[in-house]
Each structure stands twice: as C-alpha cells, then as structure tokens.
Amino acid sequence: MIDEPQGRLRVYLGAAPGVGKTYAMLSEGRRALARGRDVVVGLVETHGRAQIAALSEGLEVVPRRVVVHRGASFTELDVAAVLARRPRVVLVDELAHTNVPGSGNAKRWQDVLEIVAAGIDVVTTVNVQHLESVNDVVERITGVVQRETVPDEVVRRADQVELVDMSPEALRRRLAHGNVYAPEKVDAALANYFRVGNLTALRELALLWVAGKVDEQLDRYRAEHGIAATWEARExxxxxxxxxxxxxxxxxxxxxxxxxxxxxxxxxxxxxxxxxxxxxxxxxxxxxxxxxxxxxxxxxxxxxxxxxxxxxxxxxxxxxxxxxxxxxxxxxxxxxxxxxxxx
The missing domain is CATH 3.40.50.620 (HUPs)
Known part of the structure; x- marks a missing residue:
C-alpha cells in the first residue's frame, strides 16, 4: 500500500476579527477553482456578513455534521464527509474553534491536521490572540482571556502563513460601518476590545510572530542549500x-x-x-x-x-x-x- 502524500496547509493570520482573513481565504479558494483545482468549503462562518456570504456563492459546500449535546443540536466540520469527497483543496474557517463534545476531535485544528494527513490541501484562518505562546500577553493587553488556543507548532508547520494586515484606524472604520459586528454590538466593541491601543499592540504581535516564522524559513533554506555567507535580512x-x-x-x-x-x-x-x-x-x-x-x-x-x-x-x-x-x-x-x- 502506498502512503498518501501530505496535503499542504495555508494559514491566513490576522491581528483581530474583521481584518479580512475569511475574505482572503475565500478569494484564494475562488482563484484556485478558476485555475481548475477541485475546491470545496468545509466550513465558513459568515457571522451575518453579506460580503462573505456573496463570496461563498458558487463554491461547493460540504454539509456540516450535526452534533447533539445536552439536548441541543450544533453543527461542526464533517471531517469524514470531507475525506469521502476527497477534494484537492478544502476551506476551513476559524482554526482555534473548540468542537462540541461528541465530535471526532476536541479542536478544529486537530480536524485540519487529520485532513492534511490524508493528502488534502487546507486553507484556514486564525487570529494572533489564539496562538498559545502569546495567550498571556493578549490577556494583559486586552483584559480578555482567550480560552480557545492553537499550539504555535501547528501554525509553524504550515507550508505558508500569510498575514492579513489592516491598520487600527481602518479596522475601527470597518467596525463602525457595520462590516464586522451587528449594529447593537459596535459601540461596546469600539470602546473595549477594539481600542486603538489594543489593536496596535495586537498588530505588532502578529507582525513579530510572522517575522519569526520567516526567519525560520530563511534559516532552513540556508541550511538546506549550504549557504554560509551572511544574509543581512535582519540585524x-x-x-x-x-x-x-x-x-x-x-x-x-x-x-x-x-x-x-x-x-x-x-x-x-x-x-x-x-x-x-x-x-x-x-x-x-x-x-x-x-x-x-x-x-x-x-x-x-x-x-x-x-x-x-x-x-x-x-x-x-x-x-x-x-x-x-x-x-x-x-x-x-x-x-x-x-x-x-x-x-
């Protein structure tokens, strides 16, 4: 029996909700589809955003799995259905999500690794506040405890990590225009989590984390190619x-x-x-x-x-x-x- 080659993992990383990670993921999916690749949506959270819903149209969607917990019904990514469908690329939103008890895996990042191990490429999204290594820093900055985390190693193992960047002022404008949260939540968000200072610090965290990932890639490239000369990419x-x-x-x-x-x-x-x-x-x-x-x-x-x-x-x-x-x-x-x- 020949082992299936690993799929590739691509992660869109953002500093905060609303910077455009899901939009970037869906746009990449549509570009791949236009290039003739077999692309499906495993799970996308629209959060009522019309732009995201419109961008999802025309993409095949794998039905979610219904999980019953304590008498209530929830929907989760159906890993078995994705593996049975065997697309070339699957889009899976919110890597840090905790699955409802009774799901196959406790965390969505475990679902994603299972799919990648089966030879299917995954494009996914995550915010920097969910990375395990900065969890305590984010709490000190924002005053909010992030209970859903992803081990840094999962994201570092990705074949490609792309930062979806937006200035704090631009993100606050998006929020004020109702492009991120429902109107009744906007004022509270602007006055608390989405303060300029918070967003600036979170943006710097995201930039530094991605810079570290790039350094690792550069060191690996130099080692693999036997390059001993100094490359002044960073002082x-x-x-x-x-x-x-x-x-x-x-x-x-x-x-x-x-x-x-x-x-x-x-x-x-x-x-x-x-x-x-x-x-x-x-x-x-x-x-x-x-x-x-x-x-x-x-x-x-x-x-x-x-x-x-x-x-x-x-x-x-x-x-x-x-x-x-x-x-x-x-x-x-x-x-x-x-x-x-x-x-």
Missing part, C-alpha cells in the same frame, strides 16, 4: 565576552548598535576552552549575563579550543551582521570576520 549583533570587566562596556555598545535597527537581535557569547582554563571571572560573566538579558538580549556559551574560530562559527550560525569585540580580541579575528563578511 543581529553578537558581542564577544572574555569574562573580563570590559564586557559591561561592550554589551552596552552592542545594545546601542542593535537599538538603531528596529527588531534587531542582541546576542552575547562566551567561549570556554575544552580544558576549562579560560581565565574568565565567573562573577563578571554572571553579571554580564544579567545585563544582556536586562537589555533584551540573549546569552550563549560555547566550547572551543580555537576561540576565534568558535566565535566565528557561532556568529555564522546565527547569521550575525555585526560582531562587537574588545581590543584584545581584534587582529586575527577582525581580519577573519572581514573576510567572512565579503564571502
């Missing part, structure tokens, strides 16, 4: 620490360099010799580790008898764009770094 400043008192000054200098570029990474690294005879003062290193972390950076320790070589290997491995050295470390290492940057 990464590495400061080399000897364990001497001068490290405090170097860390602050590196932090100032990193601060000039929004989103830059600051990393401090200390190389320990294999024989343990580094001559470093543990008290200095402990204080410097605290300092670099207080400045938003990360501390790393590597082992190597060839200290300049170990530093360069670390800098190359993290795709560093700048290396900050004390006077005692310059010379051969600076020459090697200059050559490396020109490769």
């Amino acid at each position: 990464r400043v590495v400061v080399a620490l000897t364990g001497g008192p001068e490290g405090d000054t170097l860390i602050r200098r590196a932090a100032r360099i990193a601060a000039r570029s929004k989103g830059a990474d600051l990393m401090a690294v200390h190389v320990t010799r294999g024989d343990g005879l580094s001559g470093a003062d543990p008290a200095h290193l402990s204080r410097q580790r605290t300092l670099v972390e207080d400045l938003g950076g990360s501390y790393h320790q590597v082992v190597g008898d060839d200290i300049p070589g170990a530093l360069l290997d670390f800098a190359r491995g993290v795709n560093a764009t700048q290396l900050v050295l004390g006077a005692s470390r310059r010379g051969r290492l600076a020459q090697l770094w200059a050559r490396l940057s020109l490769i």
Whole structure:
C-alpha cells in the first residue's frame, strides 16, 4: 500500500476579527477553482456578513455534521464527509474553534491536521490572540482571556502563513460601518476590545510572530542549500565576552548598535576552552549575563579550543551582521570576520 502524500496547509493570520482573513481565504479558494483545482468549503462562518456570504456563492459546500449535546443540536466540520469527497483543496474557517463534545476531535485544528494527513490541501484562518505562546500577553493587553488556543507548532508547520494586515484606524472604520459586528454590538466593541491601543499592540504581535516564522524559513533554506555567507535580512549583533570587566562596556555598545535597527537581535557569547582554563571571572560573566538579558538580549556559551574560530562559527550560525569585540580580541579575528563578511 502506498502512503498518501501530505496535503499542504495555508494559514491566513490576522491581528483581530474583521481584518479580512475569511475574505482572503475565500478569494484564494475562488482563484484556485478558476485555475481548475477541485475546491470545496468545509466550513465558513459568515457571522451575518453579506460580503462573505456573496463570496461563498458558487463554491461547493460540504454539509456540516450535526452534533447533539445536552439536548441541543450544533453543527461542526464533517471531517469524514470531507475525506469521502476527497477534494484537492478544502476551506476551513476559524482554526482555534473548540468542537462540541461528541465530535471526532476536541479542536478544529486537530480536524485540519487529520485532513492534511490524508493528502488534502487546507486553507484556514486564525487570529494572533489564539496562538498559545502569546495567550498571556493578549490577556494583559486586552483584559480578555482567550480560552480557545492553537499550539504555535501547528501554525509553524504550515507550508505558508500569510498575514492579513489592516491598520487600527481602518479596522475601527470597518467596525463602525457595520462590516464586522451587528449594529447593537459596535459601540461596546469600539470602546473595549477594539481600542486603538489594543489593536496596535495586537498588530505588532502578529507582525513579530510572522517575522519569526520567516526567519525560520530563511534559516532552513540556508541550511538546506549550504549557504554560509551572511544574509543581512535582519540585524543581529553578537558581542564577544572574555569574562573580563570590559564586557559591561561592550554589551552596552552592542545594545546601542542593535537599538538603531528596529527588531534587531542582541546576542552575547562566551567561549570556554575544552580544558576549562579560560581565565574568565565567573562573577563578571554572571553579571554580564544579567545585563544582556536586562537589555533584551540573549546569552550563549560555547566550547572551543580555537576561540576565534568558535566565535566565528557561532556568529555564522546565527547569521550575525555585526560582531562587537574588545581590543584584545581584534587582529586575527577582525581580519577573519572581514573576510567572512565579503564571502
């Protein structure tokens, strides 16, 4: 028996409800249909939005499964029906949704992974507040506990994550015009969850999360293609620490360099010799580790008898764009770094 190849997963990520994720998903479905692909709607939530309902017209819809729970009837994505229909692409809205008890899976993201495992492509949607890693941050920003979450790894495994971006002001206009919620809910939404400050912070969270995903893809591409040269796609400043008192000054200098570029990474690294005879003062290193972390950076320790070589290997491995050295470390290492940057 030949195993079915995995389907592909495409995720439209948004900062908040109403930015246009479902619209983008349906538009992609219609484009795929126009290209001759077999596309069905597994589940789309219109929430009474006329534009979404109109965009769904003409697309085949797989009937939902009816689940009875405590005497009430609910409808959920019918995974078995999707697998039996075997389309090339299925559109599934609201990845973070919790299924009604009695469904095959507890979460919709589990439904989606089951469909992808069967060799069917899935296009889906999710808001950043539902990502597990930022759940507590979102609660602090908005004051709202998000009980429906998706493990970050599920979204990171997607073949494509596309950010559906909209400025806070534009989203508030959409809300005020009745394009997101029913008229009776608009005023409360604008005064609470959809405040400009909330939306700005959520937008930044979404942008940073997607930037991290792009970094992972770039690192994987460079590794797969054996690319050792530095690609200055994002500023990464590495400061080399000897364990001497001068490290405090170097860390602050590196932090100032990193601060000039929004989103830059600051990393401090200390190389320990294999024989343990580094001559470093543990008290200095402990204080410097605290300092670099207080400045938003990360501390790393590597082992190597060839200290300049170990530093360069670390800098190359993290795709560093700048290396900050004390006077005692310059010379051969600076020459090697200059050559490396020109490769």
